[in-house]
Amino acid sequence: MSEKIISSISKNYAQALVETACENNSFDYIKSQLEEIIEIFKTSNDLKIVLENSSISLSKKIELLDAIFVDKIDLKIINLLKILVEKNRIDEFESIYYAYETLISKYTNQKRIEIISATILNENLKNKIIDKLQKKLECEILPSWQVDNSIIAGLVIKFDDNLIDTSVRTKLENLSKNIMR
Secondary structure (H helix, E strand, C coil), X not given: CCCCCCCHHHHHHHHHHHHHHHHHCCHHHHHHHHHHHHHHHXXXXXXXXXXXXXXXXXXXXXXXXXXXXXXXXXXXXXXXXXXXXXXXXXXXXXXXXHHHHHHHHHHCCEEEEEEEECCCCCHHHHHHHHHHHXXXXXXXXXXXXXXXXXXXXXXXXXXXXXXXXXXXXXXXXXXXXXXXX
């Protein structure tokens, strides 16, 4: 869960997507559509280059979007892509996705949390950690589990702008700093 920079422009587009999703409770559907487009952009760097190229006419770009996405992606999302191309903001698409993801997490009272441990945790321990976090944060937890043996033991929990670090590595570093004073 690396730090994503979300522009105010992206937040505005994402807010419009959330309002669209609210109309028929299609939060997950829209999210999966956005993810599919991101995957297409990642696997076809040429597509993004073409869409960002100012020497290619807008009509050609629109034709290209229709040809690629018409049977795969919802018309409202295709129209969003067309608006982004028209306004030379297609480079904002991934940022719009992250802004949308953040907004729907708030709307649905969910929180994405990155949990880093020194070893692979069993399901029982994972469930206990999630239960404690859900009670403490009063929301549904959507965990992302990672293993980093350099933390030695303990957990590092990241969410929003918060960091809870109970790792032995950090405790040793803090002890070392205190001894050096």
